[in-house]
Amino acid sequence: MAESVMKKRAGWRVKLEPRLDVPPAWYPPLVSLGAIVLALFLGGLLISAVGGNPLKSYAHIARASFGNIGVLSDTIVKATPIILTALACSIAFRMKLWNIGAEGQFIMGAWGASAVVLAPIVPAGASRWVFIPVMIIAGVALGAVWGFLPGYLKAKFNVNEIISTLMLNYIAIFWVNYWVFAVWTEGGFQMSPKFPDAAWLPRLADYGKQITAFRGLTTHGGLILGIIAAVVVWFVIYRSRWGYEIRLIGDNPHAAEYAGVNITRNTVYVMALSGALAGLGGMSEVAGVIHRLQTAPIAAGYGFTGIIVAWLAKLNPIVIIFVSVLFGALILAGREIQPSGIPKMIQGIILVCLIASDYLLRYRVRIVKGEEE
Amino acid sequence: MDPIVILSAGVATGTVLFFAALGEVFAERSGVLNLGVEGMMLIGAMSAFSVANSLGNPWLGIVVAMIAAGLISQIHAYIVITLQADQVVSGLALTFVGTGISLVLGEGLSKAGTVAQIPALSVPLLSQIPFLGPIFFTNQSVLVYLGYLIAPLAWYYINRTRPGLHLRAVGEYPSAADALGINVFALRYWYVFVGGMLAGLGGATLSLAVSPGWFSELTTNGQGWIAVGLVIFAQWDPIRAALGSYAFGALRRMILDIQGPLTLFGFDNPFYYNSYLGFFLQMIPYAFTVIVLVIGSREAIRKRLGSPAALGVPYIRGERGK
Numbered sequence: 251m252a253e254s255v256m257k258k259r260a261g262w263r264v265k266l267e268p269r270l271d272v273p274p275a276w277y278p279p280l281v282s283l284g285a286i287v288l289a290l291f292l293g294g295l296l297i298s299a300v301g302g303n304p305l306k307s308y309a310h311i312a313r314a315s316f317g318n319i320g321v322l323s324d325t326i327v328k329a330t331p332i333i334l335t336a337l338a339c340s341i342a343f344r345m346k347l348w349n350i351g352a353e354g355q356f357i358m359g360a361w362g363a364s365a366v367v368l369a370p371i372v373p374a375g376a377s378r379w380v381f382i383p384v385m386i387i388a389g390v391a392l393g394a395v396w397g398f399l400p401g402y403l404k405a406k407f408n409v410n411e412i413i414s415t416l417m418l419n420y421i422a423i424f425w426v427n428y429w430v431f432a433v434w435t436e437g438g439f440q441m442s443p444k445f446p447d448a449a450w451l452p453r454l455a456d457y458g459k460q461i462t463a464f465r466g467l468t469t470h471g472g473l474i475l476g477i478i479a480a481v482v483v484w485f486v487i488y489r490s491r492w493g494y495e496i497r498l499i500g501d502n503p504h505a506a507e508y509a510g511v512n513i514t515r516n517t518v519y520v521m522a523l524s525g526a527l528a529g530l531g532g533m534s535e536v537a538g539v540i541h542r543l544q545t546a547p548i549a550a551g552y553g554f555t556g557i558i559v560a561w562l563a564k565l566n567p568i569v570i571i572f573v574s575v576l577f578g579a580l581i582l583a584g585r586e587i588q589p590s591g592i593p594k595m596i597q598g599i600i601l602v603c604l605i606a607s608d609y610l611l612r613y614r615v616r617i618v619k620g621e622e623e
Numbered sequence: 624m625d626p627i628v629i630l631s632a633g634v635a636t637g638t639v640l641f642f643a644a645l646g647e648v649f650a651e652r653s654g655v656l657n658l659g660v661e662g663m664m665l666i667g668a669m670s671a672f673s674v675a676n677s678l679g680n681p682w683l684g685i686v687v688a689m690i691a692a693g694l695i696s697q698i699h700a701y702i703v704i705t706l707q708a709d710q711v712v713s714g715l716a717l718t719f720v721g722t723g724i725s726l727v728l729g730e731g732l733s734k735a736g737t738v739a740q741i742p743a744l745s746v747p748l749l750s751q752i753p754f755l756g757p758i759f760f761t762n763q764s765v766l767v768y769l770g771y772l773i774a775p776l777a778w779y780y781i782n783r784t785r786p787g788l789h790l791r792a793v794g795e796y797p798s799a800a801d802a803l804g805i806n807v808f809a810l811r812y813w814y815v816f817v818g819g820m821l822a823g824l825g826g827a828t829l830s831l832a833v834s835p836g837w838f839s840e841l842t843t844n845g846q847g848w849i850a851v852g853l854v855i856f857a858q859w860d861p862i863r864a865a866l867g868s869y870a871f872g873a874l875r876r877m878i879l880d881i882q883g884p885l886t887l888f889g890f891d892n893p894f895y896y897n898s899y900l901g902f903f904l905q906m907i908p909y910a911f912t913v914i915v916l917v918i919g920s921r922e923a924i925r926k927r928l929g930s931p932a933a934l935g936v937p938y939i940r941g942e943r944g945k
Binding site: 591592599 | 658662698701702706707708709711712713715716717718719720721722723724725726727728729730839845848849851852855897899900902903905906909910912913916917920921923924
């Protein structure tokens with residue numbers, strides 16, 4: 251390994267050397283935090299460049315998302331789908347499978363769960379104990395199919411999964427549009443009829459009679475699904491043999507192959523599992539928030555935000571929960587900010603700064619004086 | 624459903640894809656995978672439209688679009704070439720950033736209405752050629768003709784010139800290129816910049832010639848990603864990229880036109896009587912991209928062709944085995 255040294259005749263030099271040791275536990279989160287601060291600063295520069303007031307924008311985001319228990323609950327509602335899409339991305343990214351299709355898998359999951367109510371697969375008068383499990387199964391299954399397809403194409407024909415998953419995102423939107431417009435439309439509007447109450451995930455507000463503090467709170471059962479999923483994914487990745495294989499393939503596919511790990515089969519399984527998680531997210535969104543099938547609120551970009559969150563959480567399922575809350579806040583508060591592209595732009599800048607900051611984990615930057623050595 | 628109309632429109636819309644795909648060919652030939660094409664195209668489309676709107680000069684719009692998209696591509700270049708980060712994630716990030724910035728700066732542009740466009744013209748003699756004349760040389764934008772010129776020139780540059788040889792060397796075997804005194808880092812920066820400029824040109828072609836206007840994300844609506852897919856199908860060859868792009872453009876036009884006539888092949892046209900079936904037609908370009916990838920990958924395996932050997936691998940001086 252050559253020395254990358256920026257030479258100066260005399261005085262101070264910036265010296266970069268590869269890290270050989272593992273940095274202390276507090277170091278990576280600190281670097282990530284620094285990256286986010288830098289991203290917010292750069293975003294602020296751009297906001298003021300278009301005539302906005304960055305401090306006002308950021309203060310607004312903080313107030314409108316964490317200001318009181320009501321908006322905090324709304325923030326968690328926005329975080330719920332992101333937890334599941336980020337989990338979906340994290341397990342695929344762990345194997346270096348670039349599933350960019352969590353968006354489409356999420357949409358198909360939402361469609362599958364809606365079909366249970368609208369087709370109908372479960373008769374209208376059934377109880378919540380029938381509706382919710384069947385909707386979960388349908389959402390997970392449809393998401394898994396939408397993940398399986400690119401996984402199979404990758405395993406069988408070596409088709410680049412980035413492109414195929416992205417293309418399936420668009421196809422999923424047209425698919426849902428067809429059903430919303432042509433089959434399940436409510437009186438010609440671009441949405442299905444509202445689901446019966448039994449097909450709603452329970453919300454905190456439902457218990458407002460017993461516990462007054464819960465009155466008006468929108469947080470719903472999808473959060474519990476998300477947290478359970480995060481714990482399960484954590485166990486799979488870090489504590490199971492399969493998870494070990496996935497990590498091994500991701501870190502060193504050649505070593506995995508020599509160790510007898512079946513990469514082809516794991517590609518298909520992991521993509522299907524990834525899709526299933528995103529599909530569960532879609533189910534949670536229609537059953538917990540929208541309560542009907544409608545394209546725009548489902549295809550709202552949760553799948554893409556999931557990519558950033560997974561990366562920011564360093565693919566750690568438990569960390570994903572907390573990072574999702576931050577991004578939920580950004581999305582919730584960002585809706586009222588003008589120009590409307592600002593939340594998206596800030597998400598992008600955060601991702602750029604994060605990726606760049608990884609360099610500091612691999613290299614040690616030292617500023618040294620004079621011509622030592 | 625006039626085949627000449629479909630093919631002629633296909634060449635026009637395909638030119639957008641071609642510029643973007645050609646840019647990606649250059650970047651990938653140098654060993655850098657840039658998935659930010661969609662974002663760079665949006666930057667190009669937005670800045671071209673914005674300049675044409677405020678200054679009234681579409682040509683200046685094209686120039687600004689190319690520079691803007693080229694500059695934004697350098698974020699990716701810095702992250703993957705100097706900081707050696709993962710090219711896939713960085714490219715995605717570039718798409719987010721490009722989309723976000725173009726939405727923020729393009730706020731209000733969608734109400735701008737019509738602006739001065741790049742003129743269209745017919746080539747005197749060539750447009751008289753039966754069949755080919757009306758398709759390729761009649762009433763096409765100047766940018767379409769630019770595409771005809773660039774495609775063979777790019778092929779010649781990559782395959783037959785000394786700088787082209789350096790480009791390929793850097794993408795196939797960077798350490799050998801380095802040993803011969805070729806500046807791997809500088810060349811990679813440069814070709815990512817070229818790729819960005821061409822993606823910007825593609826975006827500008829969209830907003831100033833093919834479908835004039837600024838419609839936020841819907842301006843490109845995934846065409847940047849289709850372009851990335853086309854590069855794999857084209858096996859990193861400019862001519863194949865051009866032909867693939869034109870064919871794709873024709874396909875996009877065909878699914879629009881197929882909904883028009885009352886009958887189709889002597890039967891009642893289902894797409895006319897049930898307009899909702901149009902959603903399935905709209906899926907076709909995206910489904911077709913996947914099919915094209917399957918074909919491209921199979922062909923690559925059969926002919927033992929492949930991506931540039933060092934594609935996606937950061938070059939670190941002095942590291943073994945690279």
